[in-house]
Amino acid sequence: MAEVVAKAKTGKKPTSRKKSVKKYNKKTWLTWFETMYRIRKFEEKTLLAYSQQKIRGFCHVYIGQEAIGAALVTGIRKEDAVVTAYRQHGVGLSRGLSSDSCMAELFGKKTGCVKGKGGSMHFFSKKHNYFGGNGIVGAQIPIGTGIAFAEQYKGTDNLCVTMFGDGAARQGALYESFNMAMTWKLPVLYICENNGYAMGTSVERTSNVQDLYKIGSAFDMPSEAVDGMDPASVHEAFQRASEHIRSGQGPYYLEIKTYRYKGHSVSDPAKYRTKDELNSYKEKDPVIVVEQKILKDKIASQKEVDEIKKSIVDEINTAYKFADESDYPDGSELYSENYVQEDYPFLT
């Protein structure tokens, strides 16, 4: 443990995917594949529904970043909290929110996970310890730190996974939070999902330091970079980090290097990057790579993989139908759930 921390303090280069291949059993590999395939199919259906104008507003899909979602299923505990930014459909699904309730939320229907009040940026579920998608870049960083503060206060050994993008790593809120989390040894697992672009602006253009894990060193926070296209690498990093955090030594920071295949949001044609760059990442597509791995290493048969795929496609089709056929919330619900106080006297 001491050695890991010592190394982590100075920061590590991305861990190699080849090392981590055969350590995991069939169940784990299939869980990763199923989770990633669910997110991919969910997001493809989301884009379709958006083009049909069934989903409106801001909409940011998780395509390309699924390996992180897969590792969230296996690398932490259900009792742990998770909070993230607005690119959050895949994170919510990984926490266990149903495809039905998530798709219905995107459609703005009353059967959605937050009754049509949150939309694409704001899934929440207390039951799943999912503290939401936050629409203000970086705002969830102090909030996740506070969720962890409460766990420490209550004396649990739960942690809070606090996720943000490379753009949010430039917000002042991060520096304030990192400082307090380290000073108070709060149980936070900070995750920067570095997909290379803050909307249309590359990390190179906004930061003198391109390895964002190095930010942690200013706080003596154990920090490392992780290959975000490989669920096993991310899973292992989560386990290393959570062991450190649960031992009471305070926060841990992972810069997970990933890539989004689509634009920042559905309205972004992503003209700021080259086809070659996109294609080079598509060769690393975690959904395809893991499927090929499972078949090549005979972890599972083609038939088993096909059954998973069919069952996910059915699930997503059902979710689409469920969302489409559900009702919108009644307009009068506008006045519910602004305050916990039920008889709040709104001005009218």
Add this chain to the structure above:
Amino acid sequence: MSRILTLRDALNEAMIEEMRRDENVFLMGEEVAEYNGAYKVSKGMLDAFGPKRVVDTPIAELGFAGIGVGAAMNGLRPIVEFMTWNFAVLAFDQIVNNAAKTVSQSAGEFHCPIVFRGPSGAAGQLAQQHSQTFEAWLANTPGIKVISCIDPHDSKGLLKAAIRDEDPICIMESEIMYGHKGEVPEGEILVEIGKAAVRREGTDVTLVSFNKMVEVCKSAADELAKDGISAEIIDLRTIRPLDIDTIINSVKKTNRIVVVDESWPFAGVSSEVTYNVQKFAFDYLDAPVIRVNSADTSLPYAPTFVEEFLPSPAKIITAVKQVMYR
């Protein structure tokens, strides 16, 4: 048994009593623990509760306000002290975009029972950045409740009610009124959020005000009494939700109203009160509503500017005579 307490000690008692009552209540902010509070409102609390529950923070308003929001979403009941509300502007993202919207965007999955408190308003020659009021800024936002009060008894009861409330609440106090004294009986005091108080009954004109301007209204009313004018003084105590009924009932009796508000005039609390009076008491008014605000400028340093800027008994008396056509 009744006692005379300062506002500072009344607020201190409120926090101590609520922290004894509920172990999930904790205080966090700059200088609250070892320094005993920048204005000594948290005096003795570190000794009483220890560093787990009385937490000194670095100077990072956005960060510790957000930590408060996250802790509140996860089952605790934070009291976040700002050294002044002027510094809380750095934390407005967490107050306005997160605390206020937690219940709505999660459709009630999560609550945010948090109290943000600290002094606001002009406090001597502190110049532009340290002399502002934020009641109107925050009361504009649905999802939060706003309290602004310097009466020791009521401030204690309102703070205790706020700590127990399930919704996020912003409380404005006053640097120069922390030594303000009033009667505070021993024992439990709870004051309902959203109810104004009639501080003085009168028949000729209604003065509506809040925070330390209530004391300025009292001075003006004393002078007016010498002229045979009987002023009724209403202390709003809570800005959001606004107790419109108490204002309207008074105007129906006096038929004249002057709103005295330390905030800037544009789109402020005085505008909101005035709107409601014209809507609900139009036929009872014998004169247009007049308001006395701070000047529509920043507040510079020199004492002559402070005098020119703030509402005063003389300005209130002039306004009252205007609505009385005297």
